[in-house]
Amino acid sequence: xxxxxxxxxxxxxxxxxxxxxxVFNPATGEVxxxxxxxxxxxxxxxxxxxxxxxxxxSETPPIQRAxxxxxxxxxxxxxxxxxxxxxxxxxxxxxxxxxxxxxxxLEVVEFACGIPHLLKGEFxxxxxxxxxxxxxxxxxxxxxxxxxxxFPAMVPLWMYPIAxxxxxxxxxxxxxxxxxxxxxxxxxxxxxxxxxxxxxLVNGDKEAVNAILDHPDISAVSFVGSTPVAKHVxxxxxxxxxxxxxxxxxxxxxxxxxxxxxxxxxxxxMGAAYGSAGERCMAISVAVAVGDVGDRLIEKxxxxxxxxxxxxxxxxxxxxxxxxxxxSLDRITTLIGEGEKAGADLxxxxxxxxxxxxxxxxxxxxxxxxxxxxxxxxxxxxxxGPVLSTVRVPDYKQAxxxxxxxPYGNGVSIFTRDGDSARDFASKANIGMVGINIPIPVPVAxxxxxxxxxSLFGSNxxxxxxxxxxxxxxxxxxxxxxxxxxxxxxxxxxxxx
Ligand code: NAD
Numbered sequence: 042x043x044x045x046x047x048x049x050x051x052x053x054x055x056x057x058x059x060x061x062x063x064v065f066n067p068a069t070g071e072v073x074x075x076x077x078x079x080x081x082x083x084x085x086x087x088x089x090x091x092x093x094x095x096x097x098x099s100e101t102p103p104i105q106r107a108x109x110x111x112x113x114x115x116x117x118x119x120x121x122x123x124x125x126x127x128x129x130x131x132x133x134x135x136x137x138x139x140x141x142x143x144x145x146x147l148e149v150v151e152f153a154c155g156i157p158h159l160l161k162g163e164f165x166x167x168x169x170x171x172x173x174x175x176x177x178x179x180x181x182x183x184x185x186x187x188x189x190x191x192f193p194a195m196v197p198l199w200m201y202p203i204a205x206x207x208x209x210x211x212x213x214x215x216x217x218x219x220x221x222x223x224x225x226x227x228x229x230x231x232x233x234x235x236x237x238x239x240x241x242l243v244n245g246d247k248e249a250v251n252a253i254l255d256h257p258d259i260s261a262v263s264f265v266g267s268t269p270v271a272k273h274v275x276x277x278x279x280x281x282x283x284x285x286x287x288x289x290x291x292x293x294x295x296x297x298x299x300x301x302x303x304x305x306x307x308x309x310x311m312g313a314a315y316g317s318a319g320e321r322c323m324a325i326s327v328a329v330a331v332g333d334v335g336d337r338l339i340e341k342x343x344x345x346x347x348x349x350x351x352x353x354x355x356x357x358x359x360x361x362x363x364x365x366x367x368x369s370l371d372r373i374t375t376l377i378g379e380g381e382k383a384g385a386d387l388x389x390x391x392x393x394x395x396x397x398x399x400x401x402x403x404x405x406x407x408x409x410x411x412x413x414x415x416x417x418x419x420x421x422x423x424x425x426g427p428v429l430s431t432v433r434v435p436d437y438k439q440a441x442x443x444x445x446x447x448p449y450g451n452g453v454s455i456f457t458r459d460g461d462s463a464r465d466f467a468s469k470a471n472i473g474m475v476g477i478n479i480p481i482p483v484p485v486a487x488x489x490x491x492x493x494x495x496s497l498f499g500s501n502x503x504x505x506x507x508x509x510x511x512x513x514x515x516x517x518x519x520x521x522x523x524x525x526x527x528x529x530x531x532x533x534x535x536x537x538x
Contacts, residue, residue: 043075046077048224048228062076063075066131067364076217077245081248083249084243084256088258091211117143129354135360136355139194143195146199149203152202169521171524174520175517180513180514181512182259184212186263190216193220193222197213214243214249254278262287286501290322301334303338303341305456307338307345312480313325314427319428320369321481323483342429346429361427366403376424379418385410385413385419386410389407391428405427412432445471450497451492453470453472453475454481
C-alpha cells in the first residue's frame with residue numbers, strides 16, 4: 042500500500058516513522074494509503090532543515106522570492122486537474138468544488154507575488170533636526186502552519202506563500218485525513234525553484250502539533266481547525282513565546298428578511314448549506330426566517346433539498362459528495378436524531394441514503410429542519426455536515442440578537458432589499474465576515490479572512506495585509522549623521538528638536 046511520508050529539506054522521508062494513519066477514499070470507504078505520523082524527532086528534523094535554509098532565504102531579495110512564486114503560480118495552474126483530483130479523492134468533495142478551492146488558494150499565491158510592494162516600509166525625513174526615521178518589516182524566522190481536513194489545498198495556501206514571500210522558512214502540518222494534495226503542492230514549490238528547506242511538510246496528528254507548539258526555534262504558528270483545538274494551539278503556543286493566529290469553528294447564520302428576493306435567497310442557501318456537504322467553515326448552517334417568510338421559505342427549499350444530487354467526487358452530475366470519515370458521518374446522524382428528539386421539525390431526512398456501487402461510502406443526503414431553537418444540540422453545535430436548521434423569529438431585532446448571542450463569529454449574511462436594515466446589520470453584527478445578499482462572504486486574497494469570538498484566537502486574520510503583518514516583525518531605525526546637531530551627553534529623555 043502507498044505510504045505518504047514527510048517532505049523535509051527537499052527529500053521525501055517516510056521510513057523512520059513508527060506510527061501510521063489510514064487515508065480513506067470517503068466515496069468507497071476504503072483505505073487508499075497510509076500516512077506517516079510524525080514524532081517529536083521528525084518535527085525536529087523539519088525545524089533543522091528550515092533553520093539551515095533561513096539565512097540565505099531571508100536575505101534573498103524580495104523580487105527574487107516573488108519570481109519563484111510567479112513560477113509556482115504557473116505550475117499550480119498547469120497541474121490543477123491533478124491537484125483537484127487529489128483533494129476530491131481523499132476529502133470527498135466534487136471535482137468542480139475541489140478545483141474552485143485550489144483556485145481560491147492560488148489567489149493567495151498571486152497576492153504574494155506582489156511582495157516587493159507589500160514589504161515596502163515607512164520613512165520620515167527630519168523627525169528631529171538631522172534625524173531620519175524608518176520602519177522595515179523583517180521575517181519572524183521559522184513559521185509553522187497546522188491545517189484542517191476540509192480545505193487541503195486552500196488553507197495551506199493561505200499561509201506559506203505569504204510567509205515564505207516575507208523571507209521566512211516554513212513547516213506545514215496538514216490534516217492527516219487528506220495529505221496527498223499538500224505533499225504535491227510542496228513538491229511543486231521546489232520545482233518552481235524554492236531552495237530545499239524553505240517549505241517542509243510533516244504529516245501527523247496531535248503529537249506533531251504539540252512538538253511544533255513547544256519547539257523553541259519556531260517563532261510563529263498559524264492554525265485553522267475546530268475551536269477546541271484552536272484554543273489549545275493558541276494557549277500552548279503563546280505559552281512558549283510564539284505569535285499565534287488560531288482560526289476556529291463556526292455556526293454561520295443567514296438572516297432572510299420578509300422583503301428578500303426569495304428565489305435568490307433559496308438558491309444561495311442551497312449552495313451555502315449543502316455545497317461541499319456542509320464541510321466548510323463558512324457554510325450556512327442556520328437559516329433565520331424573519332416575520333412571515335418562514336412558511337414560504339420551507340415550501341420553496343424543501344423540494345430542492347430532497348432532490349440534491351449526491352455522488353462520488355468524480356461524478357460530474359454530483360452537487361455534493363460524501364462525508365470525510367465514518368466518525369464524522371456518525372456524529373452528523375447522531376445530531377439529526379437529537380434534533381428530532383428535541384422537538385425540531387425534520388422536514389427532509391438525509392439519513393439512510395445509499396448509492397449503488399458505493400454502499401460503503403460515507404454518504405448522507407441533504408437534511409432540513411424547521412422550528413429549531415437555541416438550546417437544541419443541532420443549534421448549539423457545529424454539525425459540519427449537510428444539515429440546515431431553520432430558526433423562526435418575529436422581527437429583525439430578534440434576528441440580530443440571535444446572531445449576536447452566538448458564541449461563534451465567523452461569517453453571517455442577510456438577504457434583504459432594504460438598504461437600511463442591511464447597513465444596520467453589517468455595522469452591528471459581532472461577526473468577522475458579513476455578506477449582504479452574498480451567502481458565503483469569503484474575502485478575496487488581498488483582503489483578510491477571519492472571524493470574531495470563538496472563531497479566531499489571536500490578533501491577526503489570515504492572508505491579505507494581515508498575513509504580511511503576522512509573518513513579519515517591525516524594526517524602526519532612527520539615524521543621524523555626524524553633520525547633524527551635536528547635543529553632547531544626554532541624561533534626560535531625548536526630545537527631538
Ligand atoms: P481539527 O481541529 O480536528 O484538526 C485541525 C488540525 O489540528 C489538524 O491538522 C489535526 O491534525 C490537528 N489536531 C486535531 N486534534 C488535535 C489535538 N487534540 N491536539 C492538537 N492538534 C490536533 O479540525 P478538522 O476536523 O480537520 O477541520 C474541521 C474544523 O475546522 C471545523 O471546526 C471548521 O469550522 C474548522 N475550520 C475553520 C476555518 C476557519 O477559517 N475558521 C476554516 C476551515 C475549517
